[in-house]
Amino acid sequence: MGARRSRADATFKVIVIVFASSVLVLALLFFYEFGSAASQTLRLGLSFLSGSEWNPVDNVYGVLPMIYGSFVTSAIALVLGVPVSLGVAIFLSELSPRTLRAPIGFVVELLAAVPSVVYGLWGLLVFAPFLRTYVYPSIQSYLGFIPIFGGRLYSSSILTAGIVLAIMIIPIVSAVSRDALLAVPNSQREAAYALGATKSEAIQMSVLSYARSGILASIILGLGRAFGETMAVVMVVGNTPYISGSIFSPGYTLASLIANEYSEASSPTYISALVEAGLVLMVVVLLTNLAARYLIQRLGRNREAASYL
Amino acid sequence: MPVGSRDSGDGSGFAALNELGPGASPGAGIEIKRLCAFYGRKQALYDIDLRIPPNQVTAMIGPSGCGKSTLIRCINRMHEMIPDASVSGQILLHGVDVYGGSMDATDVRRRIGMVFQKPNPFPNMSISDNVVAGLKLNGVRDKGRLHQRAKECLEKVYLWDEVKDELKRSGASLSGGQQQRLCIARALAIEPEVILMDEPCSALDPTATAKIEELIAELKTQYTVVIVTHNMQQASRVADHTAFMYLGKLIEYGETAMIFERPREELTERYITGKFG
Amino acid sequence: MTSRRALKDRILIGLTFVCVVIAIVPLATILYYVTVRGLPAISLEFFTKVTPPPSVAEGMGNAVQGTLLLVGLATCIGIPFGVLSGVYISEYGKNLFGRTVRFFGDVLVGNPSIVFGLLVAIVIVSPTHGYSVVAGSVALGTLMIPIVTVATAEALKMVPNSIREASTALGVRKWRTSLLVVSNAKSGVATGALLATARIMGETAPLLLTAGSSTLWYNGLWRPVASLPSYIYLFGISPFPDWITLAWGAAFILIVIVMGINITVRMLTRRRSDAGG
Numbered sequence: 001m002g003a004r005r006s007r008a009d010a011t012f013k014v015i016v017i018v019f020a021s022s023v024l025v026l027a028l029l030f031f032y033e034f035g036s037a038a039s040q041t042l043r044l045g046l047s048f049l050s051g052s053e054w055n056p057v058d059n060v061y062g063v064l065p066m067i068y069g070s071f072v073t074s075a076i077a078l079v080l081g082v083p084v085s086l087g088v089a090i091f092l093s094e095l096s097p098r099t100l101r102a103p104i105g106f107v108v109e110l111l112a113a114v115p116s117v118v119y120g121l122w123g124l125l126v127f128a129p130f131l132r133t134y135v136y137p138s139i140q141s142y143l144g145f146i147p148i149f150g151g152r153l154y155s156s157s158i159l160t161a162g163i164v165l166a167i168m169i170i171p172i173v174s175a176v177s178r179d180a181l182l183a184v185p186n187s188q189r190e191a192a193y194a195l196g197a198t199k200s201e202a203i204q205m206s207v208l209s210y211a212r213s214g215i216l217a218s219i220i221l222g223l224g225r226a227f228g229e230t231m232a233v234v235m236v237v238g239n240t241p242y243i244s245g246s247i248f249s250p251g252y253t254l255a256s257l258i259a260n261e262y263s264e265a266s267s268p269t270y271i272s273a274l275v276e277a278g279l280v281l282m283v284v285v286l287l288t289n290l291a292a293r294y295l296i297q298r299l300g301r302n303r304e305a306a307s308y309l
Numbered sequence: 310m311p312v313g314s315r316d317s318g319d320g321s322g323f324a325a326l327n328e329l330g331p332g333a334s335p336g337a338g339i340e341i342k343r344l345c346a347f348y349g350r351k352q353a354l355y356d357i358d359l360r361i362p363p364n365q366v367t368a369m370i371g372p373s374g375c376g377k378s379t380l381i382r383c384i385n386r387m388h389e390m391i392p393d394a395s396v397s398g399q400i401l402l403h404g405v406d407v408y409g410g411s412m413d414a415t416d417v418r419r420r421i422g423m424v425f426q427k428p429n430p431f432p433n434m435s436i437s438d439n440v441v442a443g444l445k446l447n448g449v450r451d452k453g454r455l456h457q458r459a460k461e462c463l464e465k466v467y468l469w470d471e472v473k474d475e476l477k478r479s480g481a482s483l484s485g486g487q488q489q490r491l492c493i494a495r496a497l498a499i500e501p502e503v504i505l506m507d508e509p510c511s512a513l514d515p516t517a518t519a520k521i522e523e524l525i526a527e528l529k530t531q532y533t534v535v536i537v538t539h540n541m542q543q544a545s546r547v548a549d550h551t552a553f554m555y556l557g558k559l560i561e562y563g564e565t566a567m568i569f570e571r572p573r574e575e576l577t578e579r580y581i582t583g584k585f586g
Numbered sequence: 587m588t589s590r591r592a593l594k595d596r597i598l599i600g601l602t603f604v605c606v607v608i609a610i611v612p613l614a615t616i617l618y619y620v621t622v623r624g625l626p627a628i629s630l631e632f633f634t635k636v637t638p639p640p641s642v643a644e645g646m647g648n649a650v651q652g653t654l655l656l657v658g659l660a661t662c663i664g665i666p667f668g669v670l671s672g673v674y675i676s677e678y679g680k681n682l683f684g685r686t687v688r689f690f691g692d693v694l695v696g697n698p699s700i701v702f703g704l705l706v707a708i709v710i711v712s713p714t715h716g717y718s719v720v721a722g723s724v725a726l727g728t729l730m731i732p733i734v735t736v737a738t739a740e741a742l743k744m745v746p747n748s749i750r751e752a753s754t755a756l757g758v759r760k761w762r763t764s765l766l767v768v769s770n771a772k773s774g775v776a777t778g779a780l781l782a783t784a785r786i787m788g789e790t791a792p793l794l795l796t797a798g799s800s801t802l803w804y805n806g807l808w809r810p811v812a813s814l815p816s817y818i819y820l821f822g823i824s825p826f827p828d829w830i831t832l833a834w835g836a837a838f839i840l841i842v843i844v845m846g847i848n849i850t851v852r853m854l855t856r857r858r859s860d861a862g863g
Binding site: 098190191192193194197198201 | 385387390392415416417418419422423425427429430431432433434442443446447492495496499
C-alpha cells in the first residue's frame with residue numbers, strides 16, 4: 001500500500017471538513033453578533049441587567065423583571081417537575097415489570113415530541129382557565145397568608161407558566177435520571193437487600209445516592225430547557241414587564257420578551273436591547289449545559305473509582 | 310423463641326448450649342428440607358436435604374453451575390429477587406420456615422446476613438456509616454450507640470486499628486481486603502444468627518484471603534457460618550463440615566476431614582482429586 | 587420489620603406510580619383536546635382557502651404550504667451539513683478541530699431556538715429589510731445542523747471498528763470506507779434526520795423573527811410566508827372563536843405529522859434493536 005493518496009480521498013476530506021466547519025461558523029457567529037450587540041447596549045450601562053423598568057417608548061431598557069420571570073418560572077418548573085420525573089425514573093428503572101418498561105418510557109418520551117406552541121395553545125385555552133377556576137382558589141385559601149400566594153388570581157401568570165414548564169421538562173429529567181439509575185451496579189442493591197432493607201429503603205440507600213451526580217445533571221438540564229422555552233411561555237405567562245410579589249400575577253421572561261416584541265422593535269436601540277436579552281438567555285442556558293456535561297463526565301469517572309478491582 | 314440447644318443425637322453436630330463457652334451467644338442451626346429452586350422453568354436445585362449445624366463453619370463446594378450459590382441465596386431469600394425465580398420446600402431457622410407466612414423476607418435477611426464475592430460497600434457513605442447502615446434501617450438513631458456499635462464491629466473484623474483515624478472516609482476508598490472486612494462488619498452490626506459468604510475471597514489477594522480465613526475461624530464462636538467456595542484448600546482450612554454439590558444435587562455432606570480423606574461417593578472423590586471442575 | 591416500615595414502603599412505591607400517571611395525563615389531555623377541537627376544523631377548505639384578517643375564518647392553506655416550503659428548504663441545509671459534520675467528527679476528527687466541532691455541536695443543541703431566530707434576524711433579515719422565506723429556512727436549517735450532527739456522530743460511533751479495519755485492510759480508500767460506515771449506520775442516521783425534521787416542523791419562535799407571517803399564499807422567496815406553527819400562535823391568541831378553531835385545526839395537523847414521525851421512527855428502531863443486536 002503506497003503513500004499515494006487518491007484525489008477522491010482528498011476531495012472528500014475537504015468537503016467534509018468544510019461542512020463540519022459550519023458548526024464552528026455558527027458558534028462564532030453567535031458570539032460575534034451577540035457580542036457586538038451587547039457592546040452597543042452597554043452604552044446604556046449595567047442598568048440593562050439591573051433596571052426594573054422596561055419602557056421602549058421612553059428608551060428605557062431594564063430586563064430585571066424578565067430575568068426574574070425566567071428564573072422564577074424555571075424554579076417552579078423544577079420544584080414541581082423534578083420530583084415527578086424522579087418518580088417516573090425510579091418506577092421505570094427499579095419497580096416496573098419488564099414488559100411495561102418500554103411502553104411507559106416511550107409514552108413519556110412522546111411528551112417531548114409535542115411542539116412548544118401546541119403546549120402553549122392548550123395551556124392558554126384549556127389548562128390555564130382550568131387552573132384559574134378549580135385550582136388556584138384552593139391554593140390561595142390554604143396558603144394565601146404567604147405573600148407569594150397572595151394577590152389577585154390570573155389565569156396567565158408566572159405560576160401557570162411554571163406548571164406548563166414543569167410538564168415540559170419531565171421527559172428530559174426523567175430520561176437522564178433513568179440512565180443514571182440504570183448505571184448503578186446491581187451489587188449495590190444486593191448489599192442493601194442483604195441487610196434487610198425494604199424495596200424503597202434499598203432504592204434510597206444504594207441507588208439514589210450512588211446516582212447522585214447523574215440526577216443532579218438531569219436537574220440542571222431541566223433548568224436549561226425551562227429557561228430557554230419560548231412559545232409555551234409566551235402564551236401563558238401574561239407578558240407583563242413587572243416584578244410582582246405573587247406568583248399568581250402575570251410576568252415576563254427573557255425568551256417571551258424577544259418573541260413578543262421583536263416584530264415591533266423599531267429603533268436600533270430597541271433591537272439591540274432585545275438582542276442583548278437574547279445574549280443573556282443564551283449564556284445562562286450555555287452555562288447550565290456545561291455544568292450538566294461536567295457532572296455527567298464525573299459520573300463516568302466515579303463509576304471507575306468505585307469499581308475497585 | 311427456642312435457642313438452638315437441642316442435641317439431636319444423630320451425629321449431625323448440633324451442639325448443646327452448655328458446650329459453648331460462657332458468654333458466647335449461639336448462632337442458629339439451619340435445616341433445609343426438600344428444597345427445589347427454579348429460574349423460570351429451569352430447575353437449579355433438586356430436593357436438597359441438609360442440616361447446617363450451629364456455631365460451625367459449613368463449606369459448600371462443587372464445580373461452577375452446581376447450584377451452591379443458588380442454595381445460599383435461597384437461605385436468605387435473595388434468590389426470589391430474580392424475576393421469575395421460585396422456590397419450593399422448606400428452610401427452617403430455629404424450627405421456623407423462612408418461607409412460611411410468619412416471617413417477612415426482610416426479617417429473614419436481617420437474621421441471616423450475607424457477604425458477597427465482590428466487596429460492595431456503599432461508596433457514598435463513610436466507613437462508619439457503612440457499618441451501621443443496617444442498624445439505621447431498623448430505627449437506631451442514637452449517635453452514641455451507633456458509634457459504639459461501629460467500633461465493636463470494626464474491632465471484631467480487625468479493621469478498627471487500620472481505619473480509626475479515618476472513619477469519615479468513603480467506604481470505597483479502602484483496599485479490596487479491607488473493603489471485604491468492612492462488608493463483614495456491616496453484616497455483623499445487625500446481630501445476625503447466620504452469616505452466608507458467597508466466595509468471599511475470590512476477588513482478593515492471598516494476604517487478604519488469609520486474614521479473612523482467620524476471621525472466619527473466630528466468627529463461628531458467635532455465628533453459624535456457611536461459605537461457598539470454589540477453592541477446596543480453603544474449604545479444608547476453614548470448614549468444620551463440607552457439602553459437595555453437582556448439577557443441582559447434594560452429592561455428599563459430612564465432616565470436612567471425612568469428605569477430603571475418605572469420601573463415600575465416587576463423584577466426590579473425582580472432584581476432590583481434580584478430575585473435573 | 588415494623589408495620590410502619592412496611593406501610594412507608596408501600597406508600598413510597600405507590601407514589602412513584604402516581605408520578606407516572608401525572609406524567610402521562612397531560613399528554614393524554616393535549617391529544618384529546620387537539621383532536622376534539624381541531625378535527626372539526628379540518629376540511630378541504632382548510633387546505634385550499636386563506637383567511638385574510640379580519641374576515642371569517644375559512645382556511646389555512648397558505649400556512650400548510652408555507653410549512654412544507656420552509657421545512658423542505660431547511661432540510662436542504664440541515665441534513666447535508668449535519669450529516670457531513672457528523673461524518674467528520676466520527677471518521678476524521680480525532681484531533682483538536684474535530685473535538686471542537688463535537689463540543690460546539692453538543693453546546694448548540696441545547697441553545698434555545700429563539701436565539702437561532704435572533705441570529706438569522708440580525709444576519710439576514712436586517713440587511714434585506716424584511717421577513718422572508720429564505721431567512722426562515724436558514725433559521726430552521728441552522729437549528730437542525732447541530733441536532734443532526736450529534737445524532738449522526740452517535741449513530742456512526744455505534745458501528746463496530748472491525749468494519750472500518752476490514753475495509754481499510756482490503757485497500758479500500760478512506761472516503762469509500764466512510765461511506766460504508768455510513769451505510770451501516772443508515773437507520774440511525776435516518777432516524778436522527780427524521781426526528782430533527784419533526785422537531786423543526788413545530789418550531790415557532792425562530793419563524794416569528796425571520797419568516798414573519800403572511801395572509802397570502804406564497805409569493806416569493808424574499809417575502810414573508812405563513813406557517814402552521816406561527817398561525818397556531820397568531821390565530822390562537824386572537825379573540826375570534828372561528829379563528830381559534832382554525833388554530834386547533836392547525837395544531838391537530840401538526841401533531842398528527844410530528845407524532846406520526848416520532849412514533850414511526852421510534853417503533854422502527856425499537857424493533858430493530860430487539861431483533862438485531
